[in-house]
Amino acid sequence: MTYFSVRMRANTQGRHISGAERIVDAAHVAETCAQLAQRALDHPKGEAAQTHLTVEALDVAAITHADALRVDVAECADPDAARAVIHGLLAPLTPHVDALIRETFAARDMRGAMLVCAGTGARLEPDCERGVRVSHMDTLEYTQATGKDAAREALVLASKVAAHPDVIAELCISDDPEYTTGYVAHAGTYTRIPHIKPAGSRAGARAFLVREGADIPALIDYLERQPVLIRTEAQA
Ligand code: WAQ
Ligand code: MG
Numbered sequence: 001m002t003y004f005s006v007r008m009r010a011n012t013q014g015r016h017i018s019g020a021e022r023i024v025d026a027a028h029v030a031e032t033c034a035q036l037a038q039r040a041l042d043h044p045k046g047e048a049a050q051t052h053l054t055v056e057a058l059d060v061a062a063i064t065h066a067d068a069l070r071v072d073v074a075e076c077a078d079p080d081a082a083r084a085v086i087h088g089l090l091a092p093l094t095p096h097v098d099a100l101i102r103e104t105f106a107a108r109d110m111r112g113a114m115l116v117c118a119g120t121g122a123r124l125e126p127d128c129e130r131g132v133r134v135s136h137m138d139t140l141e142y143t144q145a146t147g148k149d150a151a152r153e154a155l156v157l158a159s160k161v162a163a164h165p166d167v168i169a170e171l172c173i174s175d176d177p178e179y180t181t182g183y184v185a186h187a188g189t190y191t192r193i194p195h196i197k198p199a200g201s202r203a204g205a206r207a208f209l210v211r212e213g214a215d216i217p218a219l220i221d222y223l224e225r226q227p228v229l230i231r232t233e234a235q236a
Contacts, residue, residue, distance in 0.1 A: 001025050003063060005056045005136055005227065006032045010040035010048030016111070017048040020148070023063075023138035023227060029055055031144075039147065058136075058227050065140065066163035068155060068232045069190035082182075082196045086171060089184045089191065093168050093209060096121030100207055104171050105197070107205035113161075114205065115219070118168055119212030125220070131206070132220050134161060140229040150179060151192075158185040160228045166214035173197060175204020 006029060007021040018040050024032050033053050040051040076082040083101070091097045099121055107114065112131030115124040125132045137160040145152070154172060161167050162185050169186040173196055182196035197203050210219065 001060065003058045003060060003227070004029050005054070005058055006036065007054045007056075007135070008036035008040060008051060010043070010051040012046060012049040017045045018043040020153070021135060021138075022145075023058065023136065023229060024142055028142055035145065042147070063227045063229060064163075065229050065231060066159055068139075068159045068230050069162055069185055070188055071155065071190050071192065073192045074194070076193055076195050078195050079198055082193050085191070085193055086184055086196075089186055090169060090171065090209070093186070094118040094121070100171070100209065104173060104205050104207045105203050108202060109175075110205055112206075113170075114207040115210050115216070116207050117212055118209050124210055124214075124216050132208075132223050134223045136225060136227040138229060140231050150174060150176070151181070154183065155190055155232075156230050158183065158190050159230045161185070161208060161223065162188070163228065164219060164222050166211045166219050167208050168211055169209040170206060171209075172206045173204050175202070177201060 003023055003025055005021065005023055009019040010017045020036055020039060022032050033055065037051055037053060040048040074085045076085055086101055087097060090100065094100065100116055103114065110131040112133035114131055117124055134157050137156050139156060158170055161170055169184060171184050173182040177200050180195055180197055180199055182193045184191045184193065
């Protein structure tokens with residue numbers, strides 16, 4: 001079967017409005033284009049003035065598969081409790097945990113994720129303002145998705161990222177001021193973290209904790225370009 005990467009990005013006078021992508025078979029390309037085009041028009045930031053759709057045939061032999069992470073939910077009543085949960089999960093993995101958490105909460109308006117070396121705490125990506133943008137991933141089975149489903153899309157992204165042996169963990173905070181559930185992915189588990197930030201906060205970023213000595217160009221190539229289909233529990 002042929003698969004296609006279908007990607008949408010939309011802007012209004014250069015301001016990014018919306019972006020989303022799927023990997024689907026030929027029978028679902030037209031429907032997916034329609035859904036993504038509609039999504040750019042329905043975005044809460046306003047109807048996009050320009051929407052770009054890309055449909056790219058994938059080499060089937062190049063597509064790899066990975067299992068979805070297990071989903072767990074931490075009990076957190078407020079951002080202080082959330083901070084303690086994040087610290088508890090990440091502190092065993094790097095001596096630079098405090099800087100990692102501080103920088104992730106301080107970052108604004110990045111399009112991609114920070115790559116942070118677990119051993120040294122150094123930033124590893126070539127463009128630290130932009131970060132590294134993960135692309136070319138979806139669920140193995142076709143799922144119809146009309147609106148934005150943040151939790152589903154985040155689980156797919158986190159499962160692709162975690163499948164690379166040089167990524168030890170991920171910390172994610174949505175940049176939507178009203179979406180206050182974030183997550184930490186580590187050791188096969190995606191731990192949802194409610195109240196990771198107060199409602200109205202403009203914080204929002206991702207950080208990938210990377211093994212010291214990793215081949216960074218190879219890791220970035222995997223994150224940006226390797227097509228990965230994620231087996232979710234429903235399909236197991
Ligand atoms: N690759 C790398 N980093 C990205 C990407 C990407 N494709 N998309 C977004 N980011 C970075 C960027 O810095 C954003 O500011 C930040 O992540 C947050 O992106 O289970 O919606 O799209 O309910 O706002 C978590 C769901 C939702 C938790 C996260 O992220 C749950 C979310 P957003
Ligand atoms: Mg967002």
